[in-house]
Structures are given as C-alpha cells and as structure tokens.
Amino acid sequence: MARTLLVVPTAAGASLARTCLGVVRALDRQGVNVGFVKPVAQPRDDGGPDRSTALVRATTALHPPEPLSTDQLERQLGSGGLDVVLEKAVAAWQPVHHQYDVVVVEGLSPGPAKLYASGLNQALARALDADVLLAAGWPAADAAGGGHRGARTAEPGPSQAADTAESLAERLAITASGYSSGEHERVIGCVVNGVPAKDTSAAAQLGDALAQRKLRLLAAVPHRPELAWLRVRDLVRELGPRVLSEGDLSRRIKEVAVFAQGIPGGLRMLTEGRLVIVPGDRHDVVMAACLAELSGTRLAALLLSVGTEPDPRVWDLTRATRATGLPILVVDDSSYETATRVRDLDPGLPIDDLERIEAVTDTIADALDASWLESLPSSARSRRLSPAAFRYQLVEQSSAAGACLVLPEGTEPRIVQAAVACADRGIARSVLLGPPDQVADLAGSLGLHLPDGVTVVDPQAVAERYVAPLAALRERRGWTEEMARDHLADPITVGTMMLQQGEVDGLVAGAVHTTAATVRPALQILGTRPGSRLVSSVFFMCLPDEVVVYGDCAINPQPGAEDLADIAIQSAASARAFGIEPRVAMISYSTGTSGSGVDVDKVAEATRIVRELEPGLAVDGPLQYDAAAIVSVGQTKRPGSAVAGRANVFIFPDLNTGNTTYKAVQRSAQVVSVGPMLQGLAKPVNDLSRGALVDDIVYTVALTAIQSRA
Numbered sequence: 001m002a003r004t005l006l007v008v009p010t011a012a013g014a015s016l017a018r019t020c021l022g023v024v025r026a027l028d029r030q031g032v033n034v035g036f037v038k039p040v041a042q043p044r045d046d047g048g049p050d051r052s053t054a055l056v057r058a059t060t061a062l063h064p065p066e067p068l069s070t071d072q073l074e075r076q077l078g079s080g081g082l083d084v085v086l087e088k089a090v091a092a093w094q095p096v097h098h099q100y101d102v103v104v105v106e107g108l109s110p111g112p113a114k115l116y117a118s119g120l121n122q123a124l125a126r127a128l129d130a131d132v133l134l135a136a137g138w139p140a141a142d143a144a145g146g147g148h149r150g151a152r153t154a155e156p157g158p159s160q161a162a163d164t165a166e167s168l169a170e171r172l173a174i175t176a177s178g179y180s181s182g183e184h185e186r187v188i189g190c191v192v193n194g195v196p197a198k199d200t201s202a203a204a205q206l207g208d209a210l211a212q213r214k215l216r217l218l219a220a221v222p223h224r225p226e227l228a229w230l231r232v233r234d235l236v237r238e239l240g241p242r243v244l245s246e247g248d249l250s251r252r253i254k255e256v257a258v259f260a261q262g263i264p265g266g267l268r269m270l271t272e273g274r275l276v277i278v279p280g281d282r283h284d285v286v287m288a289a290c291l292a293e294l295s296g297t298r299l300a301a302l303l304l305s306v307g308t309e310p311d312p313r314v315w316d317l318t319r320a321t322r323a324t325g326l327p328i329l330v331v332d333d334s335s336y337e338t339a340t341r342v343r344d345l346d347p348g349l350p351i352d353d354l355e356r357i358e359a360v361t362d363t364i365a366d367a368l369d370a371s372w373l374e375s376l377p378s379s380a381r382s383r384r385l386s387p388a389a390f391r392y393q394l395v396e397q398s399s400a401a402g403a404c405l406v407l408p409e410g411t412e413p414r415i416v417q418a419a420v421a422c423a424d425r426g427i428a429r430s431v432l433l434g435p436p437d438q439v440a441d442l443a444g445s446l447g448l449h450l451p452d453g454v455t456v457v458d459p460q461a462v463a464e465r466y467v468a469p470l471a472a473l474r475e476r477r478g479w480t481e482e483m484a485r486d487h488l489a490d491p492i493t494v495g496t497m498m499l500q501q502g503e504v505d506g507l508v509a510g511a512v513h514t515t516a517a518t519v520r521p522a523l524q525i526l527g528t529r530p531g532s533r534l535v536s537s538v539f540f541m542c543l544p545d546e547v548v549v550y551g552d553c554a555i556n557p558q559p560g561a562e563d564l565a566d567i568a569i570q571s572a573a574s575a576r577a578f579g580i581e582p583r584v585a586m587i588s589y590s591t592g593t594s595g596s597g598v599d600v601d602k603v604a605e606a607t608r609i610v611r612e613l614e615p616g617l618a619v620d621g622p623l624q625y626d627a628a629a630i631v632s633v634g635q636t637k638r639p640g641s642a643v644a645g646r647a648n649v650f651i652f653p654d655l656n657t658g659n660t661t662y663k664a665v666q667r668s669a670q671v672v673s674v675g676p677m678l679q680g681l682a683k684p685v686n687d688l689s690r691g692a693l694v695d696d697i698v699y700t701v702a703l704t705a706i707q708s709r710a
Contacts, residue, residue: 008107022364035100039089061544169209189218248325280308387542410434418697423453510688532680564606585628585647586621
C-alpha cells in the first residue's frame with residue numbers, strides 16, 4: 001500500500017519546498033516510485049505561479065496537479081467550506097496515490113496573513129491518512145534552507161548550541177502535538193535545515209533533545225552559505241537596472257559591498273564574488289574595480305547607483321573589462337536604497353537556476369537518514385533505476401573505486417572544471433596533461449583552485465620515457481622509436497601509454513578531439529580484453545522514468561551476427577554493472593517472423609548466438625522498437641516474451657540506426673544521455689562528445705572510474 005508523507009513547517013522560513021524536493025530526490029535515488037502533490041499554492045509577492053510545483057516539474061519527470069489557489073482557498077474557508085477544500089485536496093492526491101509507492105505532500109507555510117495554515121495542515125493529515133514530517137530551520141542560521149540570505153552568523157559555542165537545540169526541540173514538540181492526541185503517532189520525524197556545520201555537537205544535541213520528547217531527528221541539514229548565493233541574472237530580473245555591459249549574468253553574488261571608502265583603503269572590498277555598489281561618478285572606484293577584474297579577480301558585478309553613468313573617457317579606458325564578463329549595471333536609487341533592495345531580493349530558488357536547485361536538493365537528500373528512507377516504500381512493488389538513482393550510484397560507486405584517471409585535454413576549460421569537480425566530490429583523482437603554467441593560469445581565470453586530487457603533467461616533458469615501450473608494443477607493425485616519438489607528440493597517445501604502463505586507471509578524452517583520435521591509440525596500444533571480439537559502445541539514456549541502455553551507437557558501422565551478439569553480451573554486462581538488470585531487445589524493422597531479409601536474418605542469428613552463450617540472459621529479437629519498449633504493443637506483437645514491452649537494453653543492428661535513434665531521442669525528447677562508454681577494451685578509455693557539458697564530463701569520468709575496478 002502506498003504511503004503518504006505530509007511535510008509541514010513549524011514556522012515561516014523552515015524551507016518547506018526545499019525539504020520536499022530533498023525527500024523526493026532521496027527516494028528517487030533509491031529507485032522508489034515517488035510522487036508529489038501540493039494541495040494549496042503558496043502565494044508569492046510577485047504574483048508568480050506556485051514555486052514548489054514549478055520546481056518539481058523543472059527538476060524531475062513528475063507532473064503534479066495544479067494546486068488550489070490561495071484566493072480560492074480563502075474564499076472557501078470564509079464561507080465555512082473546509083470540507084470542500086479537503087475534498088479538492090483528496091481529489092488531487094488520489095490519482096497520484098494510486099500511481100506511486102510514496103507520495104510527498106507539501107503542506108502550507110504559516111504567516112501573518114495565513115493564521116489558518118496550522119489547522120489546515122492538521123486537517124490534511126487526517127484527510128489523507130498521512131504520516132507527518134516536520135520541517136524547521138535552525139534559528140539565526142543562513143538557510144541551506146532557512147534564515148536570512150547573506151547574513152554572517154557566528155558559530156555558536158557548546159552551551160549556546162545546547163540552548164538552541166532545547167528551544168527548537170520544544171517548538172517541534174508543540175507542533176507535533178497538534179497531529180495526535182497524547183502520543184505523536186502521525187509525526188514520524190523532523191528535518192532541521194541550516195544546522196551549524198562547524199559545531200559537530202549541534203546535531204547530536206538536537207537529536208538528544210528531540211529523543212527526550214519522543215521525536216526522531218531524520219536530517220540535520222548543514223548550513224552552507226553558498227546555497228544562498230543569487231546570480232546577477234536574478235538581481236537584474238528583480239531590480240530592472242539599465243545594463244551598460246551584460247557580461248556573465250550567471251556569476252554568483254557572494255557578498256555585497258557599498259563602496260564608501262577611498263582608494264587604496266577600500267581595495268580590500270574588491271574580492272571574488274563581491275557585488276560592488278557605488279555611485280557612477282566615483283571614477284576611482286570604477287577604474288579600480290575594472291583593474292581588479294582584469295587582474296583575475298572575478299567580481300560578481302559593478303552596480304552603479306544614483307542613475308549616473310561613468311564619464312565617456314573613463315568608460316573608454318575600461319573597454320578591455322567588457323571582455324572579462326564583468327556585468328556593469330545602473331540604477332536610479334541611492335547607494336543605501338540600492339543595498340536595501342539587494343538585501344530584500346527574493347531568497348527563493350528561481351526555476352531556471354538548476355545549479356543552485358540541484359545543490360540545495362542534494363544537500364538535503366544527503367542528510368536524510370538512510371534507514372528511514374528504506375522503511376518508507378512498500379516492499380510489494382519492484383523498484384526501478386531512475387535517472388537520479390543512476391547518477392547517485394555513479395558517484396557512490398566511482399568514489400568507492402578510488403581511481404586515478406588521465407585527462408589528456410588538460411588545457412580545455414571544461415576538462416579543468418570537471419577535474420576539480422570530480423576531486424571535490426570524491427569521484428576520482430585526475431592527471432591533467434598540459435603545460436603546468438598554462439593549466440594554472442586557466443584554472444585561475446575560471447576562479448578555481450586545483451585541489452590535491454588534481455595533478456598536472458606536461459606531456460612533452462614525459463613523452464620520451466614512453467618511446468621505447470611504445471616501439472616495442474608496435475614492433476610487429478614496423479614501428480621504430482622515431483615513429484613512436486612522432487606519435488607521442490599527441491597527448492592522447494601519451495595518456496594511453498600512461499594507462500598501458502599502469503600509472504593511471506583510465507582515460508577520458510574527446511572534448512576537443514574526434515572519436516577516432518581518442519579510440520585509435522587505445523586500439524593500437526591496449527587492444528581488446530580477453531573474450532571480446534571487438535570494441536563497442538553504449539549510451540545510458542536517462543528517460544523520464546528510468547535509465548535504459550543503447551548499443552552500439554558510436555563505434556561499429558556494420559556488425560555481423562557474431563559481432564552483434566558480442567555487443568549485446570557486453571551491453572548486458574555493462575547494464576548489470578550499473579544496477580540495471582538487463583532485458584535485452586535485439587532491434588530490427590521486423591518483430592519475430594513478421595518480416596524477412598538479410599538484415600532480419602542477421603538479428604535473428606545474433607539473438608540465437610546470445611542465447612547459446614548466455615542462457616540465463618533475458619533476450620529477444622528481432623523486435624521492432626515499439627514492440628520492445630511499449631507494454632501494450634509488446635503484448636500484441638510478441639505475446640509471452642519476457643522482454644517485449646519491458647526492454648531496458650536496446651541493441652541496434654548497425655551504427656546508422658543506433659546513432660540516429662540515440663540522437664533523435666536525446667534531442668527531440670530532451671533526454672540526458674551519459675556516454676558513450678566504450679566496451680571491450682583491455683583497459684577503460686571513454687570518448688566525450690565535443691559538445692559535452694561539464695556535468696557530462698563528470699559523469700563520464702565516474703563511468704570510467706567504475707570500469708577500472710570491473
């Protein structure tokens with residue numbers, strides 16, 4: 001039976017929406033079939049749509065029903081129609097309840113104009129027969145959720161933390177008492193956001209204080225100030241300034257400074273991520289800010305007050321700054337009024353700020369008690385591997401692998417960013433190939449510090465030591481040491497030799513090189529692994545509800561029947577390695593014996609070979625794509641098949657079909673694809689798309705790290 005989890009706040013500022021997103025994310029990671037409902041919209045000052053529902057739609061595959069508007073709710077309550085309100089809430093919840101194992105329901109936040117919120121939340125808990133999760137914010141903390149954006153809060157001492165924990169636990173207990181008579185039957189636990197990260201005793205003290213009141217602490221979400229950093233784009237959207245130079249509006253506002261002091265005393269204010277507010281006629285400050293930007297200090301923006309633009313001669317002198325991406329904006333208010341308006345900017349999560357949404361959601365999901373999450377869903381239903389679960393497993397498994405990978409394109413900005421992200425998240429250590437000074441300058445220009453998990457090696461400085469081993473490896477092909485030396489001018493070849501010599505565990509390239517340039521050295525130097533006929537590839541396609549595997553979409557143009565069988569067996573093994581129990585569909589334009597021809601016969605023969613070599617593998621073919629993927633079509637065209645309509649590994653008959661299909665699905669359905677992951681090589685090498693984003697590279701690194709321990 002599905003469970004309903006009603007998340008309610010103890011007070012305003014409890015980060016209710018974020019808590020709901022975190023719970024949904026944590027359950028989705030575990031493959032739990034989780035749904036979301038918000039019965040009543042939360043009014044916004046700007047009159048925009050309900051943020052929670054929009055956030056869920058933007059970050060998940062869920063499509064929650066539209067909530068009842070606050071105006072509708074208040075009109076109904078004013079006429080004494082609470083029962084009608086509850087009926088509408090149940091009507092929105094009921095269809096979702098039938099579809100999912102766990103349904104997360106967001107309650108209503110209290111406020112001066114919503115004195116009815118607590119009573120309505122209690123009525124909802126009864127109407128939906130819901131378990132209740134209480135959300136709260138640590139007092140005076142900046143919220144990973146809860147508190148005041150930009151506030152600098154001193155870490156409390158032990159006695160202060162203990163007092164805060166006691167008062168917060170008491171408030172949670174008072175709220176919990178409204179959901180039961182006597183014992184807290186409905187309240188199953190509490191999530192507290194913004195708990196001091198430096199005081200490790202704070203969470204323990206809060207847990208003890210709650211336990212004394214028979215409440216359970218399910219998550220002490222740590223205070224992370226960077227989760228409150230708005231983008232300059234958000235400031236522009238809300239303040240509507242004149243834009244003198246747009247620059248990079250995605251820059252984060254870490255701190256705000258009203259520049260009153262003269263130069264050079266005020267230079268200490270020109271720091272990374274600082275929004276500098278100053279009248280436009282303070283040309284000394286304008287010049288100093290532009291010089292700081294040109295020297296590598298990435299300010300958030302320069303916000304000129306009192307409606308004054310810089311003198312044209314000064315503006316001309318600072319022309320070079322425009323190329324750095326520094327936004328320069330003008331508002332008509334005074335500096336003090338401008339600073340006040342910036343302070344009062346909406347602290348909520350903008351729908352289009354996916355980076356911040358993901359970070360906030362993951363922080364809450366990471367903090368939730370794993371044993372409690374396991375206890376939520378019904379054990380009667382099978383679990384699926386959702387995209388969030390797949391990505392989470394990638395990070396967890398790659399971290400456990402402890403691999404070191406070589407990234408030959410070390411002077412490409414995306415590669416440097418990905419290497420730093422992988423080190424920070426514990427995914428893998430990286431060796432960047434490139435001139436150390438050039439890589440260091442690039443990292444600095446990106447505002448990055450290369451951590452201990454990233455090493456920089458000049459490929460030309462080490463190439464000579466691989467000359468003799470490479471010539472020996474290719475001796476049968478007639479390579480001399482001079483030929484080997486010529487090939488080692490290519491950093492991918494240097495990286496492949498590092499892998500062959502056991503100095504690293506894997507290689508990732510292709511951000512600025514073709515697939516052939518990445519794969520050819522691997523084939524020449526590493527060769528295929530024992531038992532593999534060929535090298536092939538798979539993409540992990542993150543469909544809205546699950547992750548499926550496509551192979552081969554990148555390497556083999558016209559595989560024969562035996563090659564196709566080998567690709568299927570390799571792809572099934574890859575699926576299994578990443579938590580997908582394979583059901584393999586051998587794709588064709590014909591299902592079963594409905595068609596004939598050389599191409600159909602090839603797929604039928606490949607299916608026979610797979611069954612012979614892997615008798616325990618669920619495989620069927622030939623199958624048309626719809627017969628493989630759609631339950632109703634599969635039951636009609638291939639009744640009795642264990643794969644038809646339920647396939648999660650799709651093997652295409654040739655590269656033309658596979659590559660076309662994967663790109664069509666990826667682009668038309670806006671599906672995230674992870675890969676290609678190469679299969680069959682003696683050691684792991686993976687190719688990137690030249691249009692790969694930083695996240696694409698990070699997940700490819702994670703795939704490669706996991707492969708290195710297979």
